[in-house]
Amino acid sequence: MARSEVLVLGAGMVGVSCAAHLQKRGISTTLLDRRGAGEETSHGNAGQIESSRMLPIAFPHSLREIARHALGLAPESNFHWSAIPGLVPFLLRYWAASGERQLIATARALRPMLAVSPEEHEALAALAGTPQLIRRKGWLKIFRTGAGLEATSGDRALADEYGVPYTILTREEVLALEPHLRPEFQHGVFWPGTGSSPNPGALTKSYAALFEKLGGVFVRGDARSLHEYEGGFRVETEAGPVDAKRVVIALGPWSMDVARKFGVRAPFAYKRGYHMHFAPAGNATLERAVLDIEGGYMIAPMDRGIRLSTGVEFADRDAPPTPVQLERTLPDARKLFPLGEALDAKPWVGSRPAIADSLPVIGPSPKNPNVICALGHAHLGFTLGPPTGRLVADLIEGKKPFVDAGPFRAERF
Numbered sequence: 001m002a003r004s005e006v007l008v009l010g011a012g013m014v015g016v017s018c019a020a021h022l023q024k025r026g027i028s029t030t031l032l033d034r035r036g037a038g039e040e041t042s043h044g045n046a047g048q049i050e051s052s053r054m055l056p057i058a059f060p061h062s063l064r065e066i067a068r069h070a071l072g073l074a075p076e077s078n079f080h081w082s083a084i085p086g087l088v089p090f091l092l093r094y095w096a097a098s099g100e101r102q103l104i105a106t107a108r109a110l111r112p113m114l115a116v117s118p119e120e121h122e123a124l125a126a127l128a129g130t131p132q133l134i135r136r137k138g139w140l141k142i143f144r145t146g147a148g149l150e151a152t153s154g155d156r157a158l159a160d161e162y163g164v165p166y167t168i169l170t171r172e173e174v175l176a177l178e179p180h181l182r183p184e185f186q187h188g189v190f191w192p193g194t195g196s197s198p199n200p201g202a203l204t205k206s207y208a209a210l211f212e213k214l215g216g217v218f219v220r221g222d223a224r225s226l227h228e229y230e231g232g233f234r235v236e237t238e239a240g241p242v243d244a245k246r247v248v249i250a251l252g253p254w255s256m257d258v259a260r261k262f263g264v265r266a267p268f269a270y271k272r273g274y275h276m277h278f279a280p281a282g283n284a285t286l287e288r289a290v291l292d293i294e295g296g297y298m299i300a301p302m303d304r305g306i307r308l309s310t311g312v313e314f315a316d317r318d319a320p321p322t323p324v325q326l327e328r329t330l331p332d333a334r335k336l337f338p339l340g341e342a343l344d345a346k347p348w349v350g351s352r353p354a355i356a357d358s359l360p361v362i363g364p365s366p367k368n369p370n371v372i373c374a375l376g377h378a379h380l381g382f383t384l385g386p387p388t389g390r391l392v393a394d395l396i397e398g399k400k401p402f403v404d405a406g407p408f409r410a411e412r413f
């Protein structure tokens with residue numbers, strides 16, 4: 001039987017960042033996953049370190065917009081109708097959290113964590129010896145219409161208030177930045193602060209390797225075997241039982257499988273998404289990710305090729321994949337950038353672990369203060385892994401948290 005101070009469940013970007021921060025502070029930590037580190041959601045995302053994300057992605061409020069999504073006319077979304085009855089409580093709360101005032105409050109709560117995310121990543125990557133897995137080239141949002149640009153003015157108003165840099169670009173200025181794009185759009189906005197990784201899974205693995213280099217122990221096992229034991233906790237692993245005084249739940253889309261037992265009642269849903277890689281045609285190159293908001297997709301340069309990723313699909317976590325959003329968006333993506341042959345045999349699918357108010361749960365569980373949640377990061381878990389790790393380590397050490405953890409507490413539901 002092995003013993004450590006803290007047991008971190010889940011080795012995605014959130015879990016490995018928690019484990020690395022804890023071990024770095026001399027707190028003996030075991031990290032558990034049923035597979036290797038960074039092989040699920042933290043592998044398949046679009047790789048953006050979105051320090052310049054302002055307003056969260058909202059549930060539409062106008063009837064016209066709701067109808068557009070419901071009728072399958074919005075390329076950025078898809079629904080499995082069979083999942084909708086179970087989703088109603090989540091969707092009602094998501095709708096309520098998507099009013100203008102609430103979105104601004106959410107943006108303000110997340111801002112301190114988002115603002116430090118590139119530096120927090122760079123610090124871990126430097127220690128891990130993988131600085132090449134982080135790039136600082138910003139990202140581009142393109143707009144096909146003036147109305148599309150105007151619809152995002154709330155983001156820029158908030159960015160002005162916080163001093164987050166951006167530049168509105170003409171089509172020609174966008175093409176000067178990314179010469180291989182085709183002029184399928186009218187405007188662009190360049191956000192220079194956004195970082196990215198050309199290989200999100202490898203970056204996550206490198207933080208797990210850093211954790212082990214610092215003396216942490218990585219084990220394979222099923223987190224659902226966690227139970228209270230002799231005043232602490234025990235989990236069964238391939239290497240035998242592991243005991244710990246405290247537990248961190250960082251199981252991404254699987255978090256509620258364990259968190260529910262400890263009284264976490266957050267309205268949780270799976271915002272699934274897909275990706276597929278393509279070779280750039282000819283000598284075409286792409287320096288940074290390009291988000292086509294009206295087209296409902298993003299293209300990002302990765303080690304493997306150009307990663308085309310989709311918006312949100314509301315479905316059961318384990319339902320068979322239905323990559324209709326890739327089919328819908330691929331023609332537009334091909335028009336925007338010369339994509340060559342597909343490099344993957346089939347699309348990747350994963351689930352953003354989403355909470356209805358678009359804020360993660362970070363902090364003690366309602367039933368047991370020694371169970372710490374680090375879950376529900378939705379669209380921003382790759383970005384927010386390292387700052388979440390710092391915050392969790394502050395909470396476990398009993399230090400003043402480096403940001404206000406109040407908005408993230410589990411008891412808000």
Ligand SMILES: Cc1cc2nc3c(=O)[nH]c(=O)nc-3n(C[C@H](O)[C@H](O)[C@H](O)COP(=O)(O)OP(=O)(O)OC[C@H]3O[C@@H](n4cnc5c(N)ncnc54)[C@H](O)[C@@H]3O)c2cc1C
Nearest residue numbers: 012013014034041042045046048223252273380381382383
């Ligand atoms: C298409 C798409 C694009 C995205 N783009 C971005 C982006 O550009 N930027 C950004 O910041 N975020 C992005 N995200 C969101 C981001 O990927 C997630 O928020 C983040 O990866 C969640 O990290 P995590 O560590 O919480 O979960 P995960 O990475 O899913 O890790 C959870 C871990 O728990 C393990 N696990 C689960 N159940 C068990 C069990 N019973 N026992 C043991 N282990 C278990 C899994 O094996 C896994 O390793 C995107 C998501 C998608 C789907």
